[in-house]
Amino acid sequence: MCSRYCIDDYEVYMQKNLDAPMPWIGMYIAAASALCSLAMAFDAFNGFRTKKFWFPCKYFSLNAASLTLLGVAMKLTVDLTSSMMGLNDKIATVSSLVLISTAMCNFVTSLACMDNNECLLNLTALGILVFTIAGNVCIHNQQTSDVLDDQVVLAEEMATTIFMLLLFAILCSWSVAVPTTRRYIESKYLHKHKIALDEGGESSTGKFSIEELRVIVKKYWVMVEIGSPQFVMARSAISGTCGVMCLLLALGLGEAHVRLSLLYKAFRRTGSNYKWSIDWILIIQSTGVVLGSVAPLWRWFIAARFNICKTGQKSWSQKLKIEIYWTSRLVDWKEKPLSVQIRHHNCRKLLHDAKRLALNICIRVQILLVRVSKLVLLISSTCASAVFLCFHRIEKLNTYGTRALNDTRDLESGAEVELELSRYVLLLEGEAELPKKILTNICKEVDKLFQKGRSNRPKSLIDLLDMSGNFSGVREFDNNEVPSLHSQEPPNCWSLPVVTLTSIAISLPNIENHKVKRLLHGVSEGLSVRNLD
Structure with missing residues (x-):
């Protein structure tokens, strides 16, 4: 015990x-x-x-x-x-x-x-x-x-x-x-990029006015932001x-x-x-x-x-339609032959049928999840339509107040620019049109960056560019092929060669200190502009 x-x-x-x-x-x-x-x-x-x-x-x-x-x-x-x-x-x-x-x-x-x-x-x-x-x-x-x-x-x-x-x-x-959505957005980006080049007239003169350059920057900014x-x-x-x-x-x-x-x-x-x-x-x-x-x-x-934006324009079957990009990858896997080599015919057929059965179930589950998600979003947007209508009315009142204070010509030119930029919006198949408010906010964001650049001019970078005789090296380095929007490392990354060349330049002997400092300041400002978010 x-x-x-x-x-x-x-x-x-x-x-x-x-x-x-x-x-x-x-x-x-x-x-x-x-x-x-x-x-x-x-x-x-x-x-x-x-x-x-x-x-x-x-x-x-x-x-x-x-x-x-x-x-x-x-x-x-x-x-x-x-x-x-x-x-x-x-x-x-x-x-x-x-x-x-x-x-x-x-x-x-x-x-x-x-x-x-x-x-x-x-x-x-x-x-x-x-x-x-x-x-x-x-x-x-x-x-x-x-x-x-x-x-x-x-x-x-x-x-x-x-x-x-x-x-x-x-x-x-x-x-x-x-x-699949990446490839779809990327293909639309390449198409819009070609349109932007043709409209910009880069092939004929290669030069732009300040206003033309401003519009081109906005076009690409819209494509990158909406296609993010x-x-x-x-x-x-x-x-x-x-x-x-x-x-x-x-x-x-x-x-x-x-x-x-x-x-x-x-x-x-x-x-x-x-x-x-x-x-x-x-x-x-x-x-x-x-x-x-x-x-x-x-x-x-x-x-x-x-x-x-599209709740009242389509029937219920159209609203709940499953776009091809939701299931195309699963369908490709189902049709793709087995990578495993099996000599026995019956075993290979059994394994292939099991794979098709499993992927058919996955496709049905995928369709169910997407359709339920679309239904939930449709119900929530329908219930919230009154709230959105109130916001829309308030925005209209604010717009009218702004028009009373601002020059009419500036508003008309801004509306024309937004109308032109709306052609560069990258949307998936079946997506509604972009609300004007979002496009307006994107344009305002670019305008703020322009204003910031005006107020904080990179003087050292401008001096460095003024001392450059020509930009033939830029043309040789540049590539007409547009890299993927989603690539982690684009084929031509400007930062690394610029930093490398700067390191070589400042390491050369018999260079005056003030010139080295000017070069470093100019490159630093250029890198900060490139990495601007």
């Missing part, structure tokens, strides 16, 4: 020692959640600062770093050994699930900037994390099904898990369409559905906070091994959900605004 008591005391003592650092592990989870939340907040702030309301992913995209942080932040959902008996413990498990779903909504546009291999690797890693979390949630609920206290957030946990799996399916669905892969993704039906799901998830977390606080007042606040750190995890993750919901909701707004 004495030995058994000693063993029991020893096990209690060991368990107490093992549980001692758990609050600090909880703070580690809170820190990872805070980093994810801050990255999503910085993306939202950057979108507002640059007036790119499709919120391109700059700080928080689908990569190894963000997945590692999410894996740490999701420890509560994969911990099957700790008893989460406190009220905040239970809400924290829901907030963890909502946080990863919100992060996946923010990941959507970043897929548009990845190549095929990078996209496959990142989605595979995300899938492992998502299915691990879903499996652990199901196991935990199954093992604790007889305990009433562990079932108070069952509905929220299961609903959030289903949403998480649906969001992963949506990410996979969009990743299949990304290469992340903007193409942000205005799609998939992005709108992610925004709706993000809103529902945030509301579900808020409901869990209110319901559990009202119905289970007698519960203790914390009852797990994480102790006081659970409060920090809950506060940080709930704040992260709020901050992370900004970008998906604004993308939903952008997608609805695009879609509302």
Whole structure:
């Protein structure tokens, strides 16, 4: 008996020692959640600062770093050994699930900037994390099904898990369409580029007036901005559905906070091994959900605004039509012969039929997801049409007020320029026309850059160009073939040869210091202009 008591005391003592650092592990989870939340907040702030309301992913995209942080932040959902008996413990498990779903909504546009291999690797890693979390949630609920206290957030946990799996399916669905949409946008860009060259008269004289050069810059600026892969993704039906799901998830977390606080007042606040750190995890993750919901909701707004332009012009069947770029890649895979060489005819035929069956299922799932996304976007844009109409009326009033103050001739010339630039908008098949407000904002952005260049003239760069005798080397270096809009390294990158030549020039002996400094200042200003965002 004495030995058994000693063993029991020893096990209690060991368990107490093992549980001692758990609050600090909880703070580690809170820190990872805070980093994810801050990255999503910085993306939202950057979108507002640059007036790119499709919120391109700059700080928080689908990569190894963000997945590692999410894996740490999701420890509560994969911990099957700790008893989460406190009220905040239970809400924290829901907030963890909502946080990863919100992060996946923010990941959507970043897929548009990845190549095929990078996209496959990142989605595979995300899938492992998502299915691990879903499996652990199901196991935990199954093992604790007889305990009433562990079932108070069952509905929220299961609903959030289903949403998480649906969001992963949506990410996979969009990743299949990304290469086709890239090729489509790129082909339209090449076509518009040829039109811009023909209209500019570059082949005859090669010289432009300042006003002609200003219009040409605006043409290419419009093509690059509208044809941006992340903007193409942000205005799609998939992005709108992610925004709706993000809103529902945030509301579900808020409901869990209110319901559990009202119905289970007698519960203790914390009852797990994480102790006081659970409060920090809950506060940080709930704040992260709020901050992370900004970008998906604004993308939903952008997608609805695009879609509302065509709601009354087509029938329902046309509105829900599935464009070919959604399924063309899957169809190509289905028709492509097997790369594995199998000599046995029956085995080869069986494997080929299995592949066709699997891809037929994938095609049907893809069509279902896209059609449901289009339906969700159509319903949301129809319901929000009254709101958009109010905004449109207010914009009209502001426009009339502006016309009363400004010169009529300037407005007419600006309208003519915008009408000309509208021909250079790059849209996918089936997309609505670009709202005039977006095109106007793009033109204003270019005008601001022109004004900034006027006020902050690069004097050293101008002096450097004035000393240049001719630009024959530029013509030799330049290439008539336009590189892909989405290539990470264009064939002719100006920065590296300019920096290399500058390094050689300043390393030559017997060169006066003031000339070296002038050259460095001129090149520095040129590089800053080239890298201007």
